[in-house]
Amino acid sequence: MKSLVKIMPKKGVLDPQGKAIENSLKQLGFPQIKKVKQGKIIEIEIDADNESDAREIITNASNKLLANLVIEDYEITFLKED
Amino acid sequence: MRVSVIVFPGSNCDRDVAVSLKKFSNKSPLMIWHKETSLPDSDLIVLPGGFSYGDYLRCGSMAANSPIMKEVKKSAEKGSSILGICNGFQILTESGLLPGTLIRNQGLSFICKNTSLRVENDKSFFTHNYNKNEIVNIPIAHNEGNYFADENVIKDIEDKNLVAFRYCNKNGDINEETNPNGSLKNIAGIINEKGNVLGMMPHPERATDDITGLNDGEKFFTSIIESIK
Numbered sequence: 001m002k003s004l005v006k007i008m009p010k011k012g013v014l015d016p017q018g019k020a021i022e023n024s025l026k027q028l029g030f031p032q033i034k035k036v037k038q039g040k041i042i043e044i045e046i047d048a049d050n051e052s053d054a055r056e057i058i059t060n061a062s063n064k065l066l067a068n069l070v071i072e073d074y075e076i077t078f079l080k081e082d
Numbered sequence: 083m084r085v086s087v088i089v090f091p092g093s094n095c096d097r098d099v100a101v102s103l104k105k106f107s108n109k110s111p112l113m114i115w116h117k118e119t120s121l122p123d124s125d126l127i128v129l130p131g132g133f134s135y136g137d138y139l140r141c142g143s144m145a146a147n148s149p150i151m152k153e154v155k156k157s158a159e160k161g162s163s164i165l166g167i168c169n170g171f172q173i174l175t176e177s178g179l180l181p182g183t184l185i186r187n188q189g190l191s192f193i194c195k196n197t198s199l200r201v202e203n204d205k206s207f208f209t210h211n212y213n214k215n216e217i218v219n220i221p222i223a224h225n226e227g228n229y230f231a232d233e234n235v236i237k238d239i240e241d242k243n244l245v246a247f248r249y250c251n252k253n254g255d256i257n258e259e260t261n262p263n264g265s266l267k268n269i270a271g272i273i274n275e276k277g278n279v280l281g282m283m284p285h286p287e288r289a290t291d292d293i294t295g296l297n298d299g300e301k302f303f304t305s306i307i308e309s310i311k
Contacts, residue, residue: 013230014264016186065147068140068176070183071230 001046002079003058005066008039013071042066051078083310085111086124088154090145095131095167095287102287103128106303114150121153125310126163129154129170131223131285141184141226142172151177163207164279165306168224171271171281180274180281181239182231187224188264194223196296197262199247199270199284200254206273207309208280209246211301217254218247218298220284222262222270227283229265229272236266246271246280 009015015037022036044061048054058076067074085103089096096113104110112122116134121127135144145151151173158164158179166174174180187193196219201212212218231239239245247270251260256268263283271282286299 014185014188014228016188016190016228016264020190065139065143068143068183070175070232071185 001048001051001054001081003044003046003054004077004079005042005044005058005062006039006075006077007042007062007067007072008074009037010071010073039072054078083107083109083126083307084122084124085109085126085128086114086121087111087128087130088114088116088150089130090116090132090134090148090173092134092136093130093132093169095169095285098285099128099130099167099287102290102299102303103307105290106300107307116145116148116150119149119153121150121157124157124162126165126306127154127157129164129166129173131168131170134169134173137226140172140176142169142174142176145169145173146176146178155179158279161278163306163309165208166279166281167285167287168222168227168283171283172226174279174281179279180272181235182229182272184224184226184283185228185230186226187228187262192223192225193227193262194221195262196221197270197284198250198252198254198260200250200256202245202248203243203273205243206246206277206280206305208273208302208306210309211305215254217250217252218289218301219296220286220289220298221296222284223288224263224283227263227265229269229283231266239269239272240267242275244273244275245269246273247282247284 289296289299
């Protein structure tokens with residue numbers, strides 16, 4: 001099955017890249033855009049019997065490597081198979 | 083004196099730090115490839131600067147999970163001293179040997195320049211040949227050198243005098259203007275509580291030879307070498 005791990009800067013952590021994108025968008029004429037944060041998405045294909053097993057494995061992987069918990073939060077979702 | 087320098091794919095200051103160590107100790111360190119699964123007994127292990135694994139995912143995150151790092155952690159527990167410079171500092175925080183982390187520079191630019199640092203801790207294994215509040219000139223060269231940790235960690239580091247160096251100007255002033263990268267409290271380098279692990283973003287190995295115009299790294303290396311003897 002396929003899973004997405006969405007990794008975002010924690011609240012209160014400086015996100016200079018998000019800020020730069022936000023300023024750029026304002027300059028381009030999007031005054032409605034109030035705030036931009038930049039994170040990353042990691043797509044994972046995984047062998048597991050069910051979503052709950054897969055979630056446990058990916059949680060472990062996220063804590064060990066994919067996210068830095070000092071500055072980032074993550075969220076695991078599963079993609080519907082085609 | 084037994085020194086090992088760990089070489090990761092993408093390390094590029096490994097030779098510089100080996101040259102500096104040899105200059106003041108007359109002994110060449112061992113160069114250890116990251117895939118090794120054993121580490122010779124070492125008084126000092128150096129994680130050099132560079133771009134290990136192309137800075138993929140987060141700077142230092144891949145290197146922190148390299149086979150050799152298990153051995154580095156074991157040696158640190160046994161009391162070997164560990165020095166991480168620049169990418170080496172990032173590897174130390176990613177591997178949990180030092181608290182906090184290093185995020186993108188506030189101004190989003192790679193910064194390569196000589197910087198003034200104020201010596202905060204002149205008692206450590208790594209810094210005892212400096213005087214407290216001494217201003218030294220040592221270059222930085224990084225894109226992710228912005229030290230971040232939560233409030234409690236910062237308070238703990240400061241209360242225990244574990245800040246080794248802070249960014250400042252020639253007069254030793256520490257404020258927003260003299261902070262090149264946005265690091266909390268202008269922190270440029272820290273020591274762990276046990277005193278055997280130091281990480282710093284500036285490059286003392288680039289300030290040990292007249293040819294570079296800078297010599298303020300000399301006391302850093304002589305401190306370490308004298309501590310080992």
